[in-house]
Amino acid sequence: MRPAVVDAVISPKGSLSVLSRAEVGKLLDASQGELYRLFRSCTLAVLNSGTDLDDGKELLERYPDFDIRVVPVQRGVQLALRNAPAEAFVDGEMIQGIREHVFAVLRDILYVSERIIGNPAFDLDTSEGTTDAVFHILRNAGVLRPTTQPRLVVCWGGHSIPREEYDYSKEVGYQLGLRGMDIGTGCGPGAMKGPMKGATIGHAKQRIVGGQYLGITEPGIIAAEAPNPIVNALVIMPDIEKRLEAFVRLAHGIVVFPGGVGTMEEILYLLGILLHPDNAEIPFPLILTGPTSARDYFARIDAFIADTLGASAQRRYRIIIDDPPQVAREMRAGIERVRAFRARRNDAYHFNWMLKIDRDFQQPFVPTHESMATLDLHKDQPPDRLAAHLRRAFSGVVAGNVKEDGIRAVETHGPFEIRGDGEILAAMDMLLADFVAQQRMKLPGKRYEPCYRLVR
Structure with missing residues (x-):
């Protein structure tokens, strides 16, 4: 019809x-x-x-x-x-x-x-130029709040989640809202809408006005994750890499709810940055959380990170199961450490200039059959660089699942081939198989046709 x-x-x-x-x-x-x-x-x-x-x-x-x-x-x-x-x-x-x-x-x-x-003032081939461009886009959109204390919690998670996980994300948002936190997400439904909806109630109970419900997206993903009605500040970044950089530069802490390959891409992006030696001393609270039913989900995520990036990456986050008040308390305490650190270093509260982000995480990755087949998925490299290549692999699967250009490429040439070390591909295979079984690749009720093939 x-x-x-x-x-x-x-x-x-x-x-x-x-x-x-x-x-x-x-x-x-x-x-x-x-x-x-x-x-x-x-x-x-x-x-x-x-x-x-x-x-x-x-x-x-x-x-x-x-x-x-x-x-x-x-x-x-x-x-x-x-x-x-x-x-x-x-x-x-x-x-x-x-x-x-x-x-x-x-x-x-x-x-x-x-x-x-094309503006010579922004050299997008350098790390500094790219970061400056991200800052100017956000400033032009009016979402920077230079006169406020740190309070923006970015929430990541899937658009295709069961009701129990959505309700849990809403309760976490409510607890954050009660403690005066603002919320930033990818702007879509599911775990992006839930925290915002919960925070509106928490803010209302505390008579907090002017709460920020920030949605950051990019052209390739917006059709799959259209802005939810609670978003009161929307920003369209040029590509996924600048979108991710905007998240981590703006966030004072990040909460990750259950999701699919897009959520895994976000986790790998942040861990790769936090694993850089220059960022070792920078506080950045990162909490992975969900209801009791998500315990096995996060155990699989944790195992994948252990198998690929190692214990140093695991130390950069905490997993909290079925305890929204504890998530909010720990996030508030972590943000206080962020505030104190930036105050000592005279860094801005509204934009994390000190965070080192290498070009591996800024260079736009176009998922083609050639670029996906030539990813460097081997362990004979520093973990932050491996995280960059793993992030690209998951980004390609996202493109093949929901982005117009990626879908057309797979329809024309068949699934993307992903190659690499057997141990890494085995870990990816188990994780992706879990995502498919749990219907985290597409909205429930839609049959999933894999857009990728792992070649060992």
């Missing part, structure tokens, strides 16, 4: 009501095909918020006639939408939160295109 669609014209609020002629022209110009395609696909994902779809290719195919155009008007710009998902509207008016997210997409895509890409 064809989904219900509507046509509408919407106007922005704030600074986006005024754009330069060059900025409007860039979006209007038919020759800027890639920019328009990016804007269209991200906007469609935002308009699709709340639906049970986690497949970027399927979303675009469901709304083939969706169109969005920038309309210059005397006092700024408007957006004309044609054949937009009807669920984004109430009585003919676009839901306010969705409208804000649509213009966040326009703001970030336009800023990156106009001010970052």
Whole structure:
């Protein structure tokens, strides 16, 4: 059945009501095909918020006639939408939160295109230049809070989780909210929505106003993880690597709930950074947690890390099972250590400049059959470098599962082949098999076709 669609014209609020002629022209110009395609696909994902779809290719195919155009008007710009998902509207008016997210997409895509890409002030081939670009994107989005004490807890976890795990993530968010913590997530459903929803209640009980519910995403994943309705600050980073760097630069601590390959990619990214010798003394609270039913899940994650990265990586996190108040207490104590450390070093509270992030974790990785087959998955290298290659392997599986380009590549050429040491591949095989068995690769009820093949 064809989904219900509507046509509408919407106007922005704030600074986006005024754009330069060059900025409007860039979006209007038919020759800027890639920019328009990016804007269209991200906007469609935002308009699709709340639906049970986690497949970027399927979303675009469901709304083939969706169109969005920038309309210059005397006092700024408007957006004309044609054949937009009807669920984004109430009585003919676009839901306010969705409208804000649509213009966040326009703001970030336009800023990156106009001010970052090709700008000699940002050398994206260097670590320092990349970090500076991440900072400027976040500052332009207005999400940095330089005058507040450290209190942002980033929560990672899967979009496809059972109800018990979702309720647990909500309870942890509630306990964090009671203690004045703000929440940042990947902005989607599941373990990204639960902590935000719980924190809103905790903040309300403590009469905390102005709580931040920050969602950070990127064009390749937004269709699979459309912003949930609680997100009040949305940022679209250019790629997954800058998205991950934004998380760890902004976070004062991270809580990880059960998830699938995307969550494992995030864990490996952070552990790889924390294992760098320059970061050995930097406090960074990291807690893995879930209900009693997730005990075996985290035992498998812990075993995988032990088998690949070793005991030094295991010492950088703590696993807490079925105890939301303890998670919140330990996170608050850890964030106090972060505050004291940064105060001694005169480092900013709102952006972790001191954290060393190597180019291995910043260079955008494009999952192709060639790049996936040539990953360096061997133990004869420092653990932080191995973590970087493992992160790329899981990133490729994410792409093959839910990203439009990755799905098409697998449909055309077959599954990605992943090669490496037998011991590492055996550990990956057990972990990925568990994810498949637990339906953590796709939304429940959808048959999973593996997008990868492990070659020993």
